Amino acid sequence: MHIPDGFIDIPTSVAFAGLAAAGVAISLKGARASLDEKTAPLAGLTATFIFAVQMLNFPVAAGTSGHLLGGALAAILVGPWVAMLALTVVLIMQGLLFADGGLSAIGLNVFNMSVIGVWVGYGAFLLVKKFLPKNKSSITFAAFIAGIISVPAAAAGFVLQYGIGGTATFSVSAVLAAMVSTHILIGIGEGIISALAVGAVMASRSDLVYGYRGEKVTLEMRKSL
Amino acid sequence: MKKDKKFLVAGFALTIFLAGFASFYASSSPDGLEKVAEEIGFSETAKENANAKSALADYGVKGVDNARLSTGAAGVIGVLATAGISTGLFLVLRRRSGAEK
Numbered sequence: 001m002h003i004p005d006g007f008i009d010i011p012t013s014v015a016f017a018g019l020a021a022a023g024v025a026i027s028l029k030g031a032r033a034s035l036d037e038k039t040a041p042l043a044g045l046t047a048t049f050i051f052a053v054q055m056l057n058f059p060v061a062a063g064t065s066g067h068l069l070g071g072a073l074a075a076i077l078v079g080p081w082v083a084m085l086a087l088t089v090v091l092i093m094q095g096l097l098f099a100d101g102g103l104s105a106i107g108l109n110v111f112n113m114s115v116i117g118v119w120v121g122y123g124a125f126l127l128v129k130k131f132l133p134k135n136k137s138s139i140t141f142a143a144f145i146a147g148i149i150s151v152p153a154a155a156a157g158f159v160l161q162y163g164i165g166g167t168a169t170f171s172v173s174a175v176l177a178a179m180v181s182t183h184i185l186i187g188i189g190e191g192i193i194s195a196l197a198v199g200a201v202m203a204s205r206s207d208l209v210y211g212y213r214g215e216k217v218t219l220e221m222r223k224s225l
Numbered sequence: 226m227k228k229d230k231k232f233l234v235a236g237f238a239l240t241i242f243l244a245g246f247a248s249f250y251a252s253s254s255p256d257g258l259e260k261v262a263e264e265i266g267f268s269e270t271a272k273e274n275a276n277a278k279s280a281l282a283d284y285g286v287k288g289v290d291n292a293r294l295s296t297g298a299a300g301v302i303g304v305l306a307t308a309g310i311s312t313g314l315f316l317v318l319r320r321r322s323g324a325e326k
Contacts, residue, residue: 001258006272028318035319038229044312045236051307052244055284055300057252064260065252082315089311097303099274099282158258168267178261186257205232 001069001154001183002094003109003161005102012165017107023115024088030081034210042208043078047086049197050074051093058189066186069113069154072121072146073194076139076211077201080122087114112157121150125211139212140199147194151187155179237308244300248284249293 008016035043050070057065070090074083091109094100101109125146132138159179163172198209206212255263262268280287281299289295 001256003258004271005274006270007262007267031315032318032320035315037319038226040315040319041229041233041312043315044308045233045240047311048240048304048308049236049243051303052240052248052300055244055248055251055303057254057256059252059254060257063254064257065254066257067251085314085318086311089314090307093303093307093310095274096276097279097281097306098284098299099276099279100284101274102272103275155257166267167270168265170265170267175261175265178265179257182257182261205228208229208232 001066001109001113001151001158001186002091002101003105003112003158005104006167007102008105008108008161009165009167010104012161013104013108015164016111016161020088020107020110020115023084024110027081027084027088031079031085034079034082039078039082039208043082043086046074046078046083047089050086051090053193053197054090054094060182060185060189064182064185066151066183066189068190068193069117069151070194071113071117071119071154072125072143072150072190073197075118075122076125076143076146076194076198077209079210080118082210083118083122084114087118108158108161112154112161116157117150117154120153121146124149129211136202136206136212139202139206139209140195142211143198144191144195147191148184148187151190152180152183155183240304240308241301244304245297248300249296 053068054070057067060066071083071087074086088110091101091106091113095103095106125142128142128145129138132142159172159176162175201209202212259268276282281302284299285295286298289298
């Protein structure tokens, strides 16, 4: 999903870099509220885990591979603001150190995977959680669905960018159909990995899961009323 | 606090294992976007990454011929760099204990 240099023209790349920078600036503020002595190292671990798992391309249909994007996973583990920063750090490292994702495309990639991936993933998580019983396995199941939905959403972000400033002239609807259908398959992998990771943390240290902690706090508050 | 430390150490060890060892077994097929670009026909519009000749380009350490070693070392370097920079950033941003809420 990392866009290389050249797919999208420079004006569009610059515009999305501006949007991505605005998103990061807001998340720098938003992240403060959920970062303290205890959660800051965990947030660092989450970013590191996403970097590591993004290296693990898994095969999907016919000669295609995909890898975790991690937006939904990070949002559930450490909250959406911190998750945006975690994904942004990962994407910058990949572009600068490993030539993965074009340097002129960093803004495009941050917009798709950090802004869209995190917020669509987190939104889906909250929505699914709402309709499920308040227990631990609901959190894991919601992570599964959030992971699945976040990937085609991020892929649609690319199609938007292609529609505005693609350097090729193939029809946008053809690119949309191909991107979304391919990334639904990759999204299933994303859902499975997200559920496994969230499930493992829920089983060992559910108190560390942002998307569950909120739940517990409200429950305890209700009890104390 | 001690429990947190244990969790962090275990988690970090897992990331080193994944990036340093398991990464060698990752699929090298084109990813979703590359595949779509090939199928539709715009893959040639990609330009070479400005860092394509850098020491760690494409998750390998330049000069290390053993593929397992090269990918693994690149993965470990990436893990250390990401852990250092992200944890540093989050520690700088955190609310200081005792500071205003």
